[in-house]
Amino acid sequence: MHEVRGVVARSAHAPVTLETVLVPDPGPGEALVAVRACGVCHTDLHYREGGINDEFPFLLGHEAAGTVEAVGPDVTGLAPGDYVILNWRAVCGRCRACLRGRPQYCFATHNALQKMTLADGTPLSPALGIGAFADKTLVAAGQCTKVDPAAEPAVAGLLGCGVMAGLGAALNTGAVSRGDSVAVIGCGGVGNAAIAGARLAGAATIIGVDVDARKLDWARQLGATHTVLSGATDVVEAIRELTGGFGADVVIDAVGRPETYTQAFYARDLAGTVVLVGVPTPDMRVDLPLLDVFGRGGALKSSWYGDCLPSRDFPTLIDLYLQGRLDLGAFVSERIAPDGVEEAFARMSRGEVLRSVVEF
Template structure:
């Protein structure tokens, strides 16, 4: 790494998606010194998430080039004018929900639904001056990144950065789908459809909440074994039998109290809807493709009661949830380390995408 002293800018190496569908590459980028309300973070670890692949494929937008990476942890290196409660040396997990405190959601005491979250104002750029679009307003496959100060959540520095950073997106989404959106309680029955990183985090969340029966559903026996490691009491291979029938059989014929769809396909959403008990809750946390459509008889929606919810970032409030979950991790009650399948370098991200497609990893994590 080299650093330019002109205007306090930093010249670093980063993983960039230059154009739609093209392999990512390591590029030299320029990161500005933090301005008012901003923070410069030295990234120590960043997970490779499906969202990064969606950006690479143009499934989220077409504002190329994209600076990828968003599940990250690191150390604050500098802060801009007006930043309070954050200083150089703080160990932080980055988040994409830096709440504004004044929008209609925040004003109603629901900051986890903030409609005006903050990002850094100054752009990061390629060496030729081309502005970069940071993934989820973070862009953390880099040695240093610039974010809004509110995107930095301080946690216990004893945590392994590779594990802690995963709270920045997928693991938090799954944990929150169970704990926050689904409201899983002691003694509940829970079914989770799809046992990748998000689904296994939902299994772990249900276990933390004290669910009595946790049913993991997938088509891959390897993923079902992973789910058992995170707390599933029963597994169902959806290639071999109907998940709806299996979940009902395992819950005395009633269906589960909470069913979490961590896939986000029309068929899995339908399975989740009919695998729940009367007045139960369906949670959609898997991200659907834009063209997907779900069809359900409206009479069934009415007559079965309960709730059908979507979970956006696990309905989390980073300032509340991240420190609490890191404490549980350090107490040995939440095994975040188990989500880290491998530790890789920046030049290995494209290969990590391939492994993700094949379902052979929970998370590849870029470490510095």
């Protein structure tokens, strides 16, 4: 048993606390990872607010990189000392999606079976099955993806969730290719990662859309060729004007609201693609004329985790970062200690940062 520090949400809407967490040695199929850095993601805030489920207390944190300390007795392909990024979709290899060669849609992803606990024995629910706002965490071995140790942990860990979601929305789900026109609605961490992905793919026109001028500055730094301040103009008309009157080949909704999805739908070219990567709430509905859906062709897609396959995508993207072709470091707005997570949530909510990163 390992006694570590961890950032815990004990109840909905209450400030998080830094507490003693007990982490067991890894059992079959599990790995113990010493966390070196972990990004502060909106999903962690959703957990704290009770927006995911009510299985409090939660051990927060999931965008992490670290070093494997120990593995369970039956684990192969992973060993102590391996430098890894943690992912929240450890594929099973046996379900109908995996057997069809589509493991990114695995229907039976898994986590560690043993529970981490508070000092009094209260079981913790790890955020996205990871719980990485802690000095050490216990995960399924399949949640560990080995990457080049030359990549700084504060940067590498961001591929664990939000940045991968945005990059994958462009590269995997949207299949952006050379010469395409791309519009991204919502230029926070995920949206700007989609912009970076579109740039990496060779898109000719990349349009960032947001209500916040500061986020549009970030969008330009990460590859946007044009920006639209959405509160001041008609978004659909602005995107059409910037794409020869046709609309964009790919429009990525990184907000996930009915208004932004409707904008995305009408801002694409007639045979264009809409990608929804922003996460809506259960009460949201979209009302579109069915004739318009029929008449525009193209594709309407949802992007889960950027349709990524961690074993394929994480090492490749880290290599591109190390080659200077993908500026992952631009997403790190600040580095904080574990006791700074609550303040980081506030800065994130105010739109002041792309990513705060907890360093251990």
